[in-house]
Amino acid sequence: MSFGMKRGFLKQTAQEPSSRPVQPRTPQVSGTCQVYSETPYIMVADSMVPSFLILPSKNDARMAIVHSLDSVQTISKLPLWNDPWPSSPNDLPFEIKRCEKGMGMFARRAILQAEVIMRERAVYVVPHRLGGTPEQIEAFYDESLAGLSPSARASILSLHNCHPETTGGSHVRGLVQTNAFPISLSHTTGKLCGLFPILCRANHDCTPNAIYSSLTDSFTAVFRAVRAIAAGEEITVAYTSLTAPRVQRQRLLSEQYRFTCSCRTCSLPAVRAGPSDARRQAIGEFLATIPEGTSLARIKLLLSWAEEEGLVDAAWELCEPGLKIARKEGSHTEAIRFGFSWVKYIRLLEGDEGLGLGQETTVSLAGVQAMLDDEHLDDLTRRFATLFPFAFEILMR
Numbered sequence: 001m002s003f004g005m006k007r008g009f010l011k012q013t014a015q016e017p018s019s020r021p022v023q024p025r026t027p028q029v030s031g032t033c034q035v036y037s038e039t040p041y042i043m044v045a046d047s048m049v050p051s052f053l054i055l056p057s058k059n060d061a062r063m064a065i066v067h068s069l070d071s072v073q074t075i076s077k078l079p080l081w082n083d084p085w086p087s088s089p090n091d092l093p094f095e096i097k098r099c100e101k102g103m104g105m106f107a108r109r110a111i112l113q114a115e116v117i118m119r120e121r122a123v124y125v126v127p128h129r130l131g132g133t134p135e136q137i138e139a140f141y142d143e144s145l146a147g148l149s150p151s152a153r154a155s156i157l158s159l160h161n162c163h164p165e166t167t168g169g170s171h172v173r174g175l176v177q178t179n180a181f182p183i184s185l186s187h188t189t190g191k192l193c194g195l196f197p198i199l200c201r202a203n204h205d206c207t208p209n210a211i212y213s214s215l216t217d218s219f220t221a222v223f224r225a226v227r228a229i230a231a232g233e234e235i236t237v238a239y240t241s242l243t244a245p246r247v248q249r250q251r252l253l254s255e256q257y258r259f260t261c262s263c264r265t266c267s268l269p270a271v272r273a274g275p276s277d278a279r280r281q282a283i284g285e286f287l288a289t290i291p292e293g294t295s296l297a298r299i300k301l302l303l304s305w306a307e308e309e310g311l312v313d314a315a316w317e318l319c320e321p322g323l324k325i326a327r328k329e330g331s332h333t334e335a336i337r338f339g340f341s342w343v344k345y346i347r348l349l350e351g352d353e354g355l356g357l358g359q360e361t362t363v364s365l366a367g368v369q370a371m372l373d374d375e376h377l378d379d380l381t382r383r384f385a386t387l388f389p390f391a392f393e394i395l396m397r
């Protein structure tokens with residue numbers, strides 16, 4: 001358990017990477033790329049574009065990853081290639097259907113708060129920015145996509161492209177700008193993003209009912225319900241920071257995704273829109289730079305605003321400074337309250353995986369013991385961890 005972890009990027013349960021060596025072969029030229037190795041299958045772009053491609057199984061590639069050669073070599077050793085591919089269960093709780101926003105994701109049945117809606121592996125993974133001339137980048141996009149199996153390629157190419165000016169050679173760039181979600185890797189700080197054939201059909205809402213997380217090193221996206229979703233309701237996620245005021249949110253959505261958001265929050269009458277903006281902005285500014293000497297009362301107020309605005313992510317983020325300040329002020333009851341809230345929100349956002357308890361649905365004493373054995377835990381956290389079983393029992397009722 002760590003109170004300092006970044007949310008949205010879950011760690012997979014620890015597994016040793018396989019030690020399969022990457023054997024360079026004599027490069028064979030293929031279009032703008034050269035074959036660097038066959039097993040795993042790695043192609044190297046020409047020297048002007050410092051990006052590379054790995055196709056884990058050449059003849060039926062389900063994923064293409066574009067990155068630097070050393071990164072691709074590290075990725076090729078991850079254990080995930082031997083893991084079963086996360087497949088979509090037959091009874092997915094939603095359907096993808098046409099709506100006034102194009103395609104959208106709609107609940108087929110009632111979905112419980114914190115329920116996993118879907119896990120899906122990326123089909124195409126790229127850095128946010130590729131080096132090289134526009135022509136080289138377009139050629140590289142095309143080349144990398146060409147390495148996918150026909151069905152994987154079709155699943156990506158059929159996604160919506162809201163940047164029609166990129167149609168043609170740079171269609172993939174438009175697809176990435178319209179659809180990609182961030183992906184996290186433990187060995188690189190560079191930003192990567194991925195295209196997911198099903199999850200990328202979810203539309204945006206400024207008070208969404210679902211949240212996206214990326215499992216570190218597994219190229220898997222997870223959608224989880226942050227509140228109960230009724231049958232027939234649209235399942236939505238956030239494309240932009242929800243603590244930005246409406247004007248800023250709308251500007252980004254219009255520039256990057258080419259739509260005017262008319263969600264319920266954006267359609268509030270002025271008398272309610274003003275306070276909503278002010279609350280979101282205050283939370284965003286506070287979290288960006290937590291001011292010295294913040295009072296417990298201020299954090300409690302911000303937390304109540306985050307709850308009113310339905311900003312589960314921000315509410316979770318506020319718990320950590322709340323806990324720290326309560327401890328500094330010697331208010332153990334408040335510290336425990338913030339601790340409980342932290343547990344409540346992280347379970348909502350990331351399930352039990354977020355607590356470092358693996359896939360278990362009930363608290364395990366072994367899990368708690370492992371946390372208590374962590375030498376970095378200080379006394380209060382240790383005492384708090386001891387309370388976990390009781391906290392869970394109360395929260396799970």
Ligand SMILES: C[S@@+](CC[C@H](N)C(=O)[O-])C[C@H]1O[C@@H](n2cnc3c(N)ncnc32)[C@H](O)[C@@H]1O
Nearest residue numbers: 101102103160162179200201202203204257259
């Ligand atoms: C990632 S795609 C979502 C799926 C898309 N609707 C489709 O047809 O495949 C993003 C695009 O969906 C549309 N979109 C997403 N959220 C929207 C919203 N709240 N209102 C209107 N259009 C939206 C915009 O065209 C945007 O560029």
